[in-house]
Amino acid sequence: MFFFLFIFLFSLLPSHYYCAEVDQITLLQPLAQGQILVSPGHIFELGFFSPNNSAKKYVGIWHKDISQRKVVWVANREKPLAVADTSASLTVTSNGNLKLVDGKQKSIWSTNIASLVSSSNTSSVAAVLLDNGNFVVNDHLGAELWKSFDYPGDTVLPNMVLRDSKSGKGHYLSSWKAENDPSPGKFLLGLAPQTPSQGTVDFSYSLYDKPVSYIYISPEGTVRLRFSKNDGKWHDYWQTPKNPCDIYGACGPFGVCKASASPICKCLKGFVPKSSAEWSKGNWTRGCMRQTKLFCERQTNKSVSSRGKKVDDDGFWKMVLKIPDFHEFITALNAEETSNDCKLRCLNNCSCLAYAFVNNIGCLVWSKDLIDIQQFSASVGVDLYIRLARSELGEGKPIKLIGSLTAIVFVSILAAIVFGFYRRRANQKRQTQNFESTGMIKSSRDGLREYIGKHDPLELQIYDFDSILIATNNFSVANKLGQGGFGPVYKGMLQDGKEVAVKRLSSSSGQGIEEFKNEMLLIYNLQHKNLVRIMGCCVKEDEKLLIYEFMPNKSLDTFLFDTRKRAVLDWVTRFNIIHGVARGLLYLHHDSYVKVIHRDMKVSNILLDEKMNPKISDFGLARIVEGTQNLENTQKVVGTRGYMSPEYAMGGMFSEKSDVYSFGVLVLEIISSKKNTSFCLYDQQLGFLAYAWNLWNEGRGLELVDEILGDSYSSSEVLKCVHIGLLCVQDNAVDRPTMADIALMLNSEKDGPHPKLPLFTIQISAFHHQPHSENTNSSKKEASITMIEGR
Incomplete structure (x- = not known):
């Protein structure tokens, strides 16, 4: 009842x-x-x-x-x-x-x-x-x-896709105004339309072992990734920014953010806060304004001085900074022009507010408000030159030298010694830069011999084109060894009976001349047993040929991904290849006279000699960086899908850690004989890196080993290599080891830290500018692993 x-x-x-x-x-x-x-x-x-x-x-x-x-x-x-x-x-x-x-x-x-x-x-x-x-x-x-x-709000769910604005519908996350107010707040999170510079970019993510998760941007601007342990609660997995300067435009226009300073924001030299009252309260978003008007802005009835002349009333103040947003790339500069030319271009254009001349990239200028500027504690960043009125630069204080004649003589001698040392170093560097700055290699044989004569005529030979035609049987298809990103490679037999490999740079490749210069510049100066050796070159009209030592076993991929040949690669051979590639990269990054970033490490660029020893090849995309420089930036993202690091694929930023990432992918491929692109990221299948991490994390790392090896391998060596490979492919570059660390781990019992699961998937549809890839029939949807970082 x-x-x-x-x-x-x-x-x-x-x-x-x-x-x-x-x-x-x-x-x-x-x-x-x-x-x-x-x-x-x-x-x-x-x-x-x-x-x-x-x-x-x-x-x-x-x-x-x-x-x-x-x-x-x-x-x-x-x-x-x-x-x-x-x-x-x-x-x-x-x-x-x-x-x-x-x-x-x-x-x-x-x-x-x-x-x-x-x-x-x-x-x-x-x-x-x-x-x-x-x-x-x-x-x-x-x-x-x-x-x-x-129509996303403040949250991205697994497999939900965000697109950049070039796709026609820009998707951005917008924070809530407050925890009890879901109306749009102050912070946006999305894909910036200017990076990367090619095609349309989609962003999606999934946590393969934690399907119940989400990414959101908080009302305070913090981006968090959370997951559930089936306990009715949410747990933080990862968050950014790690410091307030990572928030985009934290200090507003013309404001500089330095996380280690207090307060974190200050105005650029020559600028003052727009609102002193707000600035004093810690509200820096309105930024700063110019204190003294530029000379060119005051001379409205006068023309700006012609190129080559100096404008006395405007100058530039140099700071080492993370470059601001919204730069313009001056493509009109030719290879002979320098930082001074970039300065004059900016000076002669009153709308130009700053400039930077970046090695291997060129001249960048800014005509909009300088925003999202960050200064690091160490001298890391790009030399940025900010335009100021001459009165803001100051005249500087005279330096008084007081001392005895003996002290003056001592200082003079010391200065002469230092000058002589640096002059010698500068001459070496100038030789490199002179070659690098040459817009075109002289097509005549005499012109090329003139260049080589200034370097090392005993080592590098200039071959006659007709002799190469005879050596390769007129570039016969039967002599073709393979197809690279910029042209085919042929086997040749010289008149003295020596076998060579001839790289014929494609005349239709817009980057062919760049590759030619890079390989000539780099390989002939680099000597290491795990780097392929260049023997000479040949130039005739549109033909550009590089002649290398012949590798009888071709490239690693011809064995690794061939079901009939990969049995030749027993574990001892594979482990030796991993060691050899690591030694070669360590030489490029640390031991050579210049620091070289390869930028295209992959199995097809590892050649094998008659004893199956590895040699790194194809330096067409490589770049020299200064020894003290940790990070470089490029407007042209080039490389091979699956091997590019997240920061390079998404933002054009490359460093030695970019090569480390590629090395990690390569190591995991060598262990498994599986292509990193052979794994589908949809239909509930795991990506290659996540698949490897899951096996290792569950104590099943040996299941990654190529089944053709059976039990004939060292378990400890395999697990060590899997561990190293996963450390190398960490989303954050700072979490990856250096090649020196890797060499130490390979040759000792030293263990590295516990690697995290590679998280995110970036799909790049390069409809206009396809990144260089060995596979010309690859899908338009390119995939790499990355993570969102605060700007």
Whole structure:
């Protein structure tokens, strides 16, 4: 009796006192308050909520079985309902749109899309919530008319795709204004349209061993990745920024951020805060303004001085900084021009506010407000020259030299010694730069001999083109060894019986001349048993040939990825190859007379001699960097998909850690005989790096070993190499070891730190400028692993 009385009384309660689950919203079945739309697998819910017991009400999506609720999407972010309005509902309208109406049937929010269904089919339109958290509207045939994934809030869910603005629909995450206010706040997170410079970029992620997760940007601008341990709570996995300077534009226009300083923001020299009151309170977002007007701005009725002349009333102040946003690349500069030419170009253009001349890139100028400037504690960054009125530069204080004649003589002698030392070093460097700055190699044989004569005529020979034709049997297909990114490679037999490999740089390649200069410049000066040796070159009209020592076993990929040949690579051979490549990279990064970043490390660029010893080849994309310089930037992202590090693929930033990343991929491929691009990142399959990490993390690292080896391998050596490979492919460059660290780990029992799981997937659709790849038939969707970093 009591039971029936309870049921009777419960049925009299208003609908908002209990919760009913529904599986779809239609014209005839709106979602009322007290009802919850549930995904088929009971993973997500959609319904009405009030954040932190506020007086406002919203429609949103959250995970069903996690009591620590995090709303991952909100429909009416900017138009809340009153909490007292209990008659609001979400429905499908007669034109097929979703609409949220209040108790008076006033529209609060709508999908507001042109209807693709006739009125007679509207009753078949349904809004459903999928198990991936996507809220979609389907027509009567099941086709999607609208989906919430196209309109993100502050959260990215696994496999949800963000696109850059070049795709036609820029997707950005926008933070909530506060924890109880989901309206758009101060911070945005998305893909910057200017990097990388090629094609359309999509971003998505997945945590393979933690499927219940999300990334969001907090009201304070912090980006967090969280996951659930099935305990009803969320746990932080990763977050950025790690310091306040990583927030984009933290100090506003013309403000410099230095995390180790207090306060962290200061104005550039010659600039003062726009609002001293706000600045003193720690609100730096409005930035700084120029204190003294530029001379060229005051001379409105006079023309700016002609090229080559000096403008006395404007000058430049040098600072070593992370370069600001919105630079322009001056492509008109030719190879002979220098930093001084870049300075004059900026000086002769009154709209130019700053310039930087970056090695191997060229002249960068800024004509917009300088924003997102960061200064590091160490002297790391780019030399940025900021335009100032001459009066802001100051005249400097005279230096008084007081001392005895003996002291003066001593200082003079010391200065002469130092000058002589640096002059010698400068002459060596100038020889390199003179060659590098040559726009075109002289096509005549005499011109090329003149260049080589200044260097080392005993080592590098100039071959006659006709002799190369005879050696390669007129570049016969039967003599072809392979196809590189910039042209084919042929086997040749010289008249003295010596076998050689001839790289024929393609005349149709826009980068062919650059590769020719790089290989001539680098390899002939680098001597190491694990680097391929160049013997000479040949230039005739459009033909550019490089002649190398012949490697009878061709490249590593011809064995590693061939089911019939890979048995030749026993574990001893594979381990020796890993050691040899590591030694070669260590030489390039640390032991050679210049520091070289290869930028295209992959199995096809590892050649094998008659004893299967490895030699690193193909230096066409390599770059020399200064010994004290840790990071370089390029506007042209080149390399091979799957081997490019995240910071290089996404932002053009390369360093020795970029080569370390590629080495890590290569090591894991050598162990497994699996191509890193052979793993699908969709259909519930793991990416190559995540697959390797999962096996290692679960104590099953030996399962990565190529099955053709059977049990004939050293378990300790394999596990050591797997561990090293995973450390090398860490998302953050700072988490990767150096080649010196790797050499130490390979030759001792030293263990490195515990590697983290490589997290994110970047898809690059290079419709216009495809990155250099050995596979000309590769899919337009390029994939690499990366992570979001605060700018």
